[in-house]
Amino acid sequence: xxxxxxxxxxxxxxxxxxxxxxxxxxxxxxxxxxxxxxxxxxxxxxxxxxxxxxxxxxxxxxxxxxxxxxxxxxxxxxxxxxxxxxxxxxxxxxxxxxxxxxxxxxxxxxxxxxxxxxxxxxxxxxxxxxxxxxxxxxxxxxxxxxxxxxxxxxxxxxxxxxxxxxxxxxxxxxxxxxxxxxxxxxxxxxxxxxxxxxxxxxxxxxxxxxxxxxxxxxxxxxxxxxxxxxxxxxxxxxxxxxxxxxxxxxxxxxxxxxxxxxxxxxxxxxxxxxxxxxxxxxxxxxxxxxxxxxxxxxxxxxxxxxxxxxxxxxxxxxxxxxxxxxxxxxxxxxxxxxxxxxxxxxxxxxxxxxxxxxxxxxxxxxxxxxxxxxxxxxxxxxxxxxxxxxxxxxxxxxxxxxxxxxxxxxxxxxxxxxxxxxxxxxxxxxxxxxxxxxxxxxxxxxxxxxxxxxxxxxxxxxxxxxxxxxxxxxxxxxxxxxxxxxxxxxxxxxxxxxxxxxxxxxxxxxxxxxxxxxxxxxxxxxxxxxxxxxxxxxxxxxxxxxxxxxxxxxxxxxxxxxxxxxxxxxxxxxxxxxxxxxxxxxxxxxxxxxxxxxxxxxxxxxxxxxxxxxxxxxxxxxxxxxxxxxxxxxxxxxxxxxxxxxxxxxxxxxxxxxxxxxxxxxxxxxxxxxxxxxxxxxxxxxxxxxxxxxxxxxxxxxxxxxxxxxxxxxxxxxxxxxxxxxxxxxxxxxxxxxxxxxxxxxxxxxxxxxxxxxxxxxxxxxxxxxxxxxxxxxxxxxxxxxxxxxxxxxxxxxxxxxxxxxxxxxxx
Numbered sequence: 001x002x003x004x005x006x007x008x009x010x011x012x013x014x015x016x017x018x019x020x021x022x023x024x025x026x027x028x029x030x031x032x033x034x035x036x037x038x039x040x041x042x043x044x045x046x047x048x049x050x051x052x053x054x055x056x057x058x059x060x061x062x063x064x065x066x067x068x069x070x071x072x073x074x075x076x077x078x079x080x081x082x083x084x085x086x087x088x089x090x091x092x093x094x095x096x097x098x099x100x101x102x103x104x105x106x107x108x109x110x111x112x113x114x115x116x117x118x119x120x121x122x123x124x125x126x127x128x129x130x131x132x133x134x135x136x137x138x139x140x141x142x143x144x145x146x147x148x149x150x151x152x153x154x155x156x157x158x159x160x161x162x163x164x165x166x167x168x169x170x171x172x173x174x175x176x177x178x179x180x181x182x183x184x185x186x187x188x189x190x191x192x193x194x195x196x197x198x199x200x201x202x203x204x205x206x207x208x209x210x211x212x213x214x215x216x217x218x219x220x221x222x223x224x225x226x227x228x229x230x231x232x233x234x235x236x237x238x239x240x241x242x243x244x245x246x247x248x249x250x251x252x253x254x255x256x257x258x259x260x261x262x263x264x265x266x267x268x269x270x271x272x273x274x275x276x277x278x279x280x281x282x283x284x285x286x287x288x289x290x291x292x293x294x295x296x297x298x299x300x301x302x303x304x305x306x307x308x309x310x311x312x313x314x315x316x317x318x319x320x321x322x323x324x325x326x327x328x329x330x331x332x333x334x335x336x337x338x339x340x341x342x343x344x345x346x347x348x349x350x351x352x353x354x355x356x357x358x359x360x361x362x363x364x365x366x367x368x369x370x371x372x373x374x375x376x377x378x379x380x381x382x383x384x385x386x387x388x389x390x391x392x393x394x395x396x397x398x399x400x401x402x403x404x405x406x407x408x409x410x411x412x413x414x415x416x417x418x419x420x421x422x423x424x425x426x427x428x429x430x431x432x433x434x435x436x437x438x439x440x441x442x443x444x445x446x447x448x449x450x451x452x453x454x455x456x457x458x459x460x461x462x463x464x465x466x467x468x469x470x471x472x473x474x475x476x477x478x479x480x481x482x483x484x485x486x487x488x489x490x491x492x493x494x495x496x497x498x499x500x501x502x503x504x505x506x507x508x509x510x511x512x513x514x515x516x517x518x519x520x521x522x523x524x525x526x527x528x529x530x531x532x533x534x535x536x537x538x539x540x541x542x543x544x545x546x547x548x549x550x551x552x553x554x555x556x557x558x559x560x561x562x563x564x565x566x567x568x569x570x571x572x573x574x575x576x577x578x579x580x581x582x583x584x585x586x587x588x589x590x591x592x593x594x595x596x597x598x599x600x601x602x603x604x605x606x607x608x609x610x611x612x613x614x615x616x617x618x619x620x621x622x623x624x625x626x627x628x629x630x631x632x633x634x635x636x637x638x639x640x641x642x643x644x645x646x647x648x649x650x651x652x653x654x655x656x657x658x659x660x661x662x663x664x665x666x667x668x669x670x671x672x673x674x675x676x677x678x679x680x681x682x683x684x685x686x687x688x689x690x691x692x693x694x695x696x697x698x699x700x701x702x703x704x705x706x707x708x709x710x711x712x713x714x715x716x717x718x719x720x721x722x723x724x725x726x727x728x729x730x731x732x733x734x735x736x737x738x739x740x741x742x743x744x745x746x747x748x749x750x751x752x753x754x755x756x757x758x759x760x761x762x763x764x765x766x767x768x769x770x771x772x773x774x775x776x777x778x779x780x781x782x783x784x785x786x787x788x789x790x791x792x793x794x795x796x797x798x799x800x801x802x803x804x805x806x807x808x809x810x811x812x
Contacts (some may be wrong), residue, residue, distance in 0.1 A: 002662040003761040005202050006148065008194070009135060010155040016078060017159025020128050021266075022167045022184040023085050025047060026177045027121060030088075033627075033751055034096040035113040038562055038618050039393075039481035043385045044110070048117035049125055050381040056129020058374035059369035063130075070366075071199035073143045076125050077134055082188030084124040089181045095120055096599075103600035129373070132156060136369035148353025149369055150277025157270035157348065161263050168259025169329075176753035222358045224414045225287060226375040229354040231411035232294060233379030235404050236347040239301065240265055242397050242404070243340060244685030246308045246454055248618075249462045249484060249503040251332045253753075254761035255618045260329065264336040268344020276349030279711055285414055286356035293346045293353060294412030295440035298405040300343035302447040305401045307339035313458045316465045325762045351376060393481040393565075398453040405451070410446040454479070458485040462503020467789050472498070475573055480565035487573045491701070498572050499541045502562075506612065507541035509577050514543065515675050515720040516612065516645070516684045521547025522606045522717055523673065523686055523728070524641040525554075527696060529704065531606035535560065535635075537594040537623065540611035542571045543577030548607075549584045550712035557587045559606070560594040579716065595622055598631050601624035608632050609643040612684070613658065614650065616764050621757030624659055625749050629666035629689075636691040642667060646685035648674075648772050652763025654747070656772060661746035663687050664736040669694045671786060672733040674776070685733060698789030701725055730800035732783055733776045742775045 028045050035041045064073055099116045103109060132152060139148045163184075171180040244261050251257045276289075283289050312335050354372050391400045457465045458479045472488035475497070486500040496510040507513060522543045525531050532555045536545040539561040548554050559581075561567055567589055571582045581587055590597055594610070613620045624627060624644065632642055646659055664670055667689025675682045688694075704710060705725055714723075722728050736743075749756040782798050789797075 002112075005138065005198065006151075008198055009138070010151060012074070012191045012195055013132075013135060013152050013155040014159035015160070015187050016131055017161075017260040018163035018166065019081070019085075019184040019187040019191075021160040021163030022089075022171065022180050022187075023081075023124070024384070025164070025167045025172070026180050026184075027088060027092075029172075029754065030092045030177060030751075031117060031120065032619070032655070033595065033622055034092065034099055034599075035116060036593035037622070038591075038596075038787065039389055039591050039735055040110070041113060041593065041596070043389050045121075046384050047381055048114065048121045050377050050384070052122045052125025053129035054090065054377040054381065055122070055780060056126040057133055057370040057377065058129075059126075060133040060370050061132040061364055062063060064134070064366070066137060066364055066366070069199045070134055071195045071202065073137075073654075074131060074134040075195035075199065077131050078188045078195065079192035081124055081127050081131075082192070083179055084127065085188065088120055088124060089178060100599045105234035128348050129377070130370075132373060133366040136365040138367055138795050139365050147444040148277070149355050149365065150273055150280055153355075154270050154273035154277055154348070154350055157266055157273055161220075161266040161270060163191060164259055164263045164266060168255065168263075172255075172753070173758040176750075178752060197372075211534065219276070221783045222360075224417055225290065225354050225357045226371060228290060228294060228411040228415040229350060229372055230379030230382075230416070231374040231381075231407050232297075232347060232350045232354075233376040233381075235297065235301075235379075235407045235411065236269075236344075236387070237380040237383035238391070238400065238404055238407070239304070239343065242400050243304065243308065243389040244391065244626035245392065245397055245479070245484065247336065247339075248459075249454070249458050250308070250313050250465075251335070252463050252504075252764055253502050253617050254764060255757050256325075256329055256761050257332065258618055260332050260336055261340075264333065264340050265344050267337075268341050269348035271341075271353050272345035272348020274348075275345070278357040279349075280352050283353075286353050287418060290350055290353035290357050291412045291414075291416035293350050294408050294415055295444075297343060297346050297408035297412070298440075298444035298447045300346055301401060301404050301408060302450055304339045304343055305451040308786065309452055309454055309458070312339060313455060325764070328765075374403040389481065389499055392479060396479045398451060401451045402448045405444050405448050409441050412440060454484070455488055459484045459503065460488055460498075460500040474700075476569055478565050478569055480563045482563045485563070485565055485570060487570055496574055499574070501566075502617070504614070504617075507543060507574075509541075509574065512675075512682050512684075514559060514577060515722070516682060516686070517543035518547050518720045518722075519673070519686050519731075520544045520609050520611065520643055520645060522713065522722075523688060524609050524643040525551055526701065526705070526713075526728070527688060527690070528639065528641045529700070531641075532556065533603070533605045533637075534607045534609070535556065535598075535605045537608070537610035538562075538613050539567045539571065539589070541574040542567070542581045543574065544609060544611045545587070546578030546581035547716060549579045549581055549586070550710075550716045552709045555586060557581075557584070558603075559587060559589045560592055560597045561589060562591070562593055564591050595628055595631070598628075598635050601635070604637045604640070605616045606637050606640050607643070608636060608640070610645060612645045614647050614760070615655065615756045616650065616760035618757065620756045621749060621760070622751070624662060624756050625751050626662050626665050627751045629663060633666060633689075633691055638692055641690045642689045642691070644687050646672065646687050648685055649683040650764050651760055653768055654769060655756060655759040655763045657743050657746035658749050658759055660687060660739065661743045662749040662756070663689060664739075664743070668736055671735050671783065672739070673731040674733050674773075675731045685770055686731075694786065696787050698725070698787050698793050726796055726800055729787075729797055732786075732801060734780050735783065735786070738779050738781050739776075742779055 031045055095116055099112065102112060135152055136149050138483055167180055171183060247261050248257055280286055355368060359368050387400055391403060396780055433745060456474045457471055459477055461468050472490045474486060476487040478485055483502045487497060489495055489497045496508050498505050499506040500506065507517060525548060530553050532553060534548045534557045536559045537546060539559050545557060545559050548557050567582060571578060613623060615621045615624050636642060644663055650658060660672060670687055670689035672685050672687045674685045702725055747755045782801060
């Protein structure tokens with residue numbers, strides 16, 4: 001290899017890996033908005049992406065002649081990836097419309113999701129999978145050449161680290177998916193241009209027969225190496241699934257957390273691959289090194305499990321005291337490194353070891369890299385699907401990590417088998433390799449017993465676990481396909497019950513939460529007047545959905561819940577508060593992503609509301625975009641009412657403004673409402689929009705409210721301190737015209753930027769409630785055009801809205 005070529009190739013592969021990770025993040029985010037973000041949908045997305053990589057690496061040597069200049073082939077692949085990256089940006093909206101028009105349920109629906117992902121993702125990912133085998137053809141099957149193959153892989157992975165951080169912390173936070181795509185395509189085109197120019201300076205000749213090198217490769221040994229590296233990939237992706245679940249509890253399930261976790265995993269893989277590549281040229285038996293690396297993994301997995309469940313969650317960190325979210329991100333990065341780096345380095349080193357162990361003199365390097373990469377990717381695909389869709393929901397993260405230990409030990413035994421089995425045939429003289437393997441397996445069996453469950457307190461309180469003064473009684477703890485949940489209660493008769501999802505309180509029977517949850521149901525129902533069909537996004541504790549069972553005219557209540565565990569396990573703990581909603585025959589629960597449900601249903605509703613879902617939780621911001629609101633509006637009957645929750649806590653001013661401004665963009669006549677509990681302002685707001693002009697007839701409202709048929713409605717509202725329409729309307733906060741000065745310059749949350757998840761993620765520990773209320777009180781004007789009422793009624797409401805009332809703000 002020409003001296004100049006090697007460092008240039010490393011740089012090119014760095015760029016290639018960077019662009020690939022930017023694309024992966026963008027494409028998965030775009031397609032989630034089409035096929036949904038349930039565990040099954042995410043499995044289909046990830047499976048399709050990795051299948052393309054596998055096919056590209058496996059089929060490359062069949063498509064491209066070894067006589068073709070590797071750099072020109074690589075340049076052509078990179079240029080084509082850049083073109084297809086731009087094409088995907090344009091094709092996904094079209095694919096979304098075709099998907100919605102053709103949607104089917106059951107198995108046909110799953111096949112349609114797979115087909116949609118395949119049409120969009122397979123062409124570019126197949127080309128991505130072929131890039132490493134293409135460059136590999138420049139190397140020779142000598143010890144130095146095989147070592148360089150490992151360096152190429154490490155450079156590609158380290159580029160992916162940069163791409164992950166670039167996309168997660170800059171391109172998507174500051175710009176949008178289109179900008180990120182153009183940047184990635186620009187990197188592809190630059191890499192292609194440099195590779196093409198390099199081909200002109202560095203001529204390529206057909207590879208001569210290399211000198212004999214040390215190798216473990218024989219037909220049986222090579223097959224065992226491929227099986228071992230496939231199991232290694234399966235364990236690595238399974239670990240990423242499990243560790244992401246646990247770390248999202250500990251660090252908060254924001255988009256930034258997921259970027260940090262992925263970056264740390266990739267750093268370990270890149271460092272391990274680079275170190276392994278340097279070792280391979282000095283190893284006489286790379287298969288032995290592969291086996292040892294796999295047999296060390298049980299120790300590393302047990303270390304990570306202990307760190308994630310026993311030590312790191314108890315670091316005495318009060319995140320709300322941090323002056324900047326960037327300090328939190330740095331601390332999170334360090335915590336992830338401490339826990340994950342040992343295992344990820346071993347997985348990274350396994351790839352160059354497997355390359356060297358599977359290499360024989362005279363083989364096509366592209367074919368070798370393709371087979372090993374394909375085996376590793378196929379295993380990773382199986383691991384991602386098996387752990388996320390089957391194992392974690394069925395047996396939990398504790399036992400899933402125990403399975404990982406067993407898989408790693410099995411991979412190690414298979415990798416060592418070619419060296420150990422011949423001596424085992426001579427029973428009287430077993431080799432040191434056989435004894436070592438047996439000892440490692442015994443150690444793995446013991447390590448399995450040391451892996452404990454995720455602490456219930458971590459599922460309930462997440463990042464704030466270490467600062468909790470005492471632990472409640474845990475009424476229920478469970479790990480589902482999409483989230484981990486808990487129900488708690490402190491041992492006092494009057495203590496509220498709390499429902500926790502992924503490390504935060506999502507709902508409770510506490511007075512402030514109860515009023516907020518009931519308002520999300522009663523306010524739209526009363527504004528509408530005669531709702532017959534209702535859609536509730538998210539079950540929560542069932543309180544919002546349960547509000548509608550008190551209305552005699554309601555005929556159908558559809559609850560769209562993404563986590564199947566929640567209604568059956570959480571609902572019964574809040575039967576009194578949710579009016580036993582699960583027992584009501586009008587209720588139907590649809591287990592789906594709400595956006596996907598609205599995209600694919602033809603049903604229309606009189607009311608669409610949602611249980612509180614905080615926008616800093618990754619994926620939730622797509623339920624607050626302008627496009628989602630317009631989709632929901634299209635599913636409203638004429639006069640239908642749409643309601644959204646506005647969290648004023650754990651949210652920056654920019655995040656609150658973005659949410660409210662986006663809603664006003666879709667519903668220009670919308671109004672925002674806050675509430676008061678025990679002479680204190682709540683830390684939430686409710687924003688109400690209508691499909692048509694919004695006018696509330698106070699007389700008709702009063703008559704309906706006082707009618708005998710509404711006795712259960714009155715009782716439900718009285719339980720949260722609302723005993724009259726005036727009390728209900730006294731929470732009026734403002735409309736677009738009044739709040740306009742406050743909303744000036746607000747970012748509109750759109751599908752293409754998901755701006756809210758980045759703004760809310762930055763404000764997760766913000767305490768700005770007083771500032772919000774000061775602005776609301778300063779700008780609020782009497783909503784004369786909103787109500788049809790007599791002067792006396794309006795004067796009574798005017799007095800109730802007087803901002804001079806001595807109300808103190810509060811926060812959780």
